[in-house]
Amino acid sequence: MAGVVQRAFRYRCYPTEAQAAELTRTFGCVRKVYNLALAARTEAWTQRRERVNYGATSAMLTSWKQTEELAYLNDVSSVPLQQALRHLQAAFTNFFAKRARYPTFKSKKRSRRSAEYTRSAFRWRDEKLTLAKMAEPLDIVWSRPLPKGASPSTVTVSHDAAGRWFVSLLCQDVIAETPATTATVGIDAGLDSLLTLSTGEKITNPRHERADLARLVRAQRNLSRKQPGSSNRAKARRKVARVHARITDRRRDYLHKLTTRIVRENQTIVIEDLAVRTMVKNHRLARAISDAGWRQFRTMLEYKATWYGRAVIAVDRWFPSTKLCSACGVLAEHLPLDVRSWTCRCGTTHDRDVNAARNILAEGLSVAACGAGVRPQRESSRTGRSVVKQETSGVTRGTPSHWEGDVKPSAVRGCGLRRTGSARRR
Template identity: 75%
Template sequence: KYPRFKSRKKSRKSAEYTSSAFRYRDGQLTLAKMREPLAVVWSRPLPEDAAPSTVTVSQDAAGRWFVSLLCDDTIAPAPATTAAVGIDAGIASLMTLSTGEKITNPRHERRDRARLAKAQRELSRKEKGSANRAKARLKVAKVHARITDRRRDFLHKLTTRLVRENQTVVIEDLTVRTMVTNHKLARAISDAAWSDMRSMLEYKCAWYGRDLVVVDRWFPGSKLCGACGTLRAKLPLNVREWTCDCGAVHDRDVNAAKNVLAAGLAVSACGDGVRPQRESSRTGQSSVKQEAQRVTAGIPRH
């Protein structure tokens, strides 16, 4: 069949320059066939004695230009600490930590939803192929870029703080791709960007010498009493606080974060993997569930 060509209007435009096609001196970048250096606002300085090997110039859908320099660098590990934290991801609270701290969800898409809807309405009225439609499309792209930038900035600051303060970070393995099939929660889940948050934690923990533990997605963190180990049969989403038979009163999210931390530390202690484990052919349960039962085995249940 005939080849299907990609649209330059929809994809990110980029050009890559090797070492013979650019010059970087004293913080100024000059590309091939250019007399004057580029007017660049640098986000951060290059590492000392670093020589860029490749330069990539790109333009996003909002019409903004970016320059990325590739160079060798070694990130120094952060000072060791004994602190550990369990994280329960949510929508009302973006994160609930095992320390009891709740981090409010900024809801960046909701804050700009009216502006985005207006820009999309104006785009839908323009004739396809016209110059006015191109201008309207650029306005929509700028609103999306504003939402994305604010979300990414917030997640970077949050994940960097968690990695610097804790030696071990424990999270749940969330199947975001399956969860967004719920049409009532898909927009809120996408705005929370749990997948981006996890990827940031993964590479930042690798950078700074931290341990990231991912517990099994089926671990019943919310329904498990952190005091006596009793497992409730049901716990609807609208129940935010519940009282165990042992008398312990639990905040749903804080209790889940504490149980996730306990399961993650148990997995680390027994030398299990950080990825979700398959069910054991002997017990029919995942290793994380088995370890959670071992942790609470000696505690009397009511």
């Protein structure tokens, strides 16, 4: 179903020396204001149990500009500074809602350098963008057209570690209506195959970092030989950053194409609620998991499903999708990771990943049938709670006597599983 959404369009830009100097000053001031406001809010709470909101920090910014020490804040546009305070307020809101950790200070070397401008701080005329404190428009490479008649509501300029400048324009866009379909798919994420679909299709893992690993090793080895603080070290650091940027760009492009295809072809998509943050603590698999981009894949899948009117269901991470026979419902007692295919006692031979994808699909459809909703339940998954429904609803999983291994019969409720004892997802 067609609809209007807020969508960001990012482009490369090439500012002049004067524009680059102005943007660099703005980035520094944004970082300074953010850190000052964070320090003030932290001190007010720890020492006086006083809560400071956006309005109070905005008043603080006015007083800071009047001091001799921080008078340089008046040299840049005030809008990016105010936006930095709004971003800090949003960070605290997410923290108090237990959606994020406590805000941290911005680093000059490691934090993302960016500044956000609202309508009052830029001019958009004849498809040319001129920011506040600048006399000339930015030189932007229009790699794709903006929506017809679009007018940006906010503009974000950023500078990455590889030395590239980007401008992101937030505009209203109309999502074209996509015909509804009855197709459903279950997705099992992996490393040998990036994704395995319940249809039996296996999507190859491109392993973007491994493809550029030799180039990355050479660049990092060259960086390690340079004298700290020298200009040659800065050049070597940018070469390392360019290799990382190439890996990141290729991974993002691949995942965009993959998620768009899956969303357009299927009405209901079922995935696992994987704890990626916990999984990367395994030092043997952390690099491969990070290279696969599971978290980024899920994020793209969710917002694109919202755009196109599709449903995304996330099954509980403790659901034993691999060890469960999709034909008869028997749970295998032990299934090591090196076993890629196995035969159930009912005589059915399973491909490990395809069987898991089919079980994920069946579980997700049973969750939807019991009325638990189709949006991913991330909060309940973190606390180990599963969606529970009556035994008569959804897809038949076999009688309780079929359940063996570490999962007790009492843990089965026909829709989702609870973690009991040493039960593990695989």
